[in-house]
Amino acid sequence: MNxxxxxxxxxxxLGMSESFVKTITETDIELFAxxxxxxxxxxxxxxxAKTTPFGGxxxxxxxxxxxxxxAIASRLPGPGSIYLGQNLRFKAPVRPGExxxxxxxxxxxxxxxxxxxxxxxxTVQDRVVIEGDAxxxxxxxxxxKQ
Amino acid sequence: MNxxxxxxxxxxxLGMSESFVKTITETDIELFAxxxxxxxxxxxxxxxAKTTPFGGxxxxxxxxxxxxxxAIASRLPGPGSIYLGQNLRFKAPVRPGExxxxxxxxxxxxxxxxxxxxxxxxTVQDRVVIEGDAxxxxxxxxxxKQ
Numbered sequence: 230m231n232x233x234x235x236x237x238x239x240x241x242x243l244g245m246s247e248s249f250v251k252t253i254t255e256t257d258i259e260l261f262a263x264x265x266x267x268x269x270x271x272x273x274x275x276x277x278a279k280t281t282p283f284g285g286x287x288x289x290x291x292x293x294x295x296x297x298x299x300a301i302a303s304r305l306p307g308p309g310s311i312y313l314g315q316n317l318r319f320k321a322p323v324r325p326g327e328x329x330x331x332x333x334x335x336x337x338x339x340x341x342x343x344x345x346x347x348x349x350x351x352t353v354q355d356r357v358v359i360e361g362d363a364x365x366x367x368x369x370x371x372x373x374k375q
Numbered sequence: 376m377n378x379x380x381x382x383x384x385x386x387x388x389l390g391m392s393e394s395f396v397k398t399i400t401e402t403d404i405e406l407f408a409x410x411x412x413x414x415x416x417x418x419x420x421x422x423x424a425k426t427t428p429f430g431g432x433x434x435x436x437x438x439x440x441x442x443x444x445x446a447i448a449s450r451l452p453g454p455g456s457i458y459l460g461q462n463l464r465f466k467a468p469v470r471p472g473e474x475x476x477x478x479x480x481x482x483x484x485x486x487x488x489x490x491x492x493x494x495x496x497x498t499v500q501d502r503v504v505i506e507g508d509a510x511x512x513x514x515x516x517x518x519x520k521q
Contacts, residue, residue: 316460
């Protein structure tokens with residue numbers, strides 16, 4: 230582990246997995262709209278959203294995806310990780326008040342550059358809402374000693 | 376155009392391009408931390424962040440990526456778009472107070488499913504901070520008439 234209590238590259242093994250859970254509230258959606266600049270009415274206006282194919286307000290897909298960032302930064306590999314890439318496939322909407330579980334699992338280790346690939350799956354109850362994978366540069370005990 | 380002033384699939388052509396600009400403030404970073412659950416100190420604590428390879432606070436990569444969502448939802452294809460996928464390659468950090476320009480460009484049209492692929496590039500001045508591409512289901516005049 231590194232001094233921030235995150236995993237070093239040397240600690241990681243194929244199949245290691247961690248989860249992070251967050252409830253997406255109406256307030257979270259409003260904060261995200263301000264932070265991102267995405268004020269689309271399908272996220273913010275229930276009366277309008279009822280007229281769309283979603284039938285009501287939904288969270289921004291990128292807000293749900295942002296919980297992946299929290300899972301990586303706080304759980305696996307944890308603090309000190311540098312985010313290099315993320316692929317996202319949006320499968321189903323998330324509604325205000327729903328609880329997203331993000332599960333990140335080590336799927337590949339690249340020793341030459343000390344990078345790790347993770348599968349990143351977001352579910353609400355048993356429904357997959359986002360599938361994807363991440364590429365991360367964790368901290369490294371070896372680099373710290375150089 | 377659809378009734379929300381977004382582009383229908385039938386309006387889109389290869390090479391169409393739009394930009395969206397947002398300054399990422401310290402407040403945006405704090406709002407995003409609350410909304411996403413990612414409270415990593417490198418984003419929130421300047422004293423700590425000075426001790427990291429970044430040398431100071433940086434925006435969450437997914438916050439900068441979220442401005443892509445705003446560009447798609449508000450500009451191209453615009454309101455009514457459904458986000459199907461996004462790939463992200465994080466190339467450089469964004470610091471509080473920096474202004475991100477997102478440029479989205481139509482790179483492929485898939486008539487069978489009426490989907491559009493966009494390249495999505497985020498820059499700060501002349502520095503590319505995120506590269507990637509998006510897959511979108513725009514509204515459709517044809518489907519609206521069915």
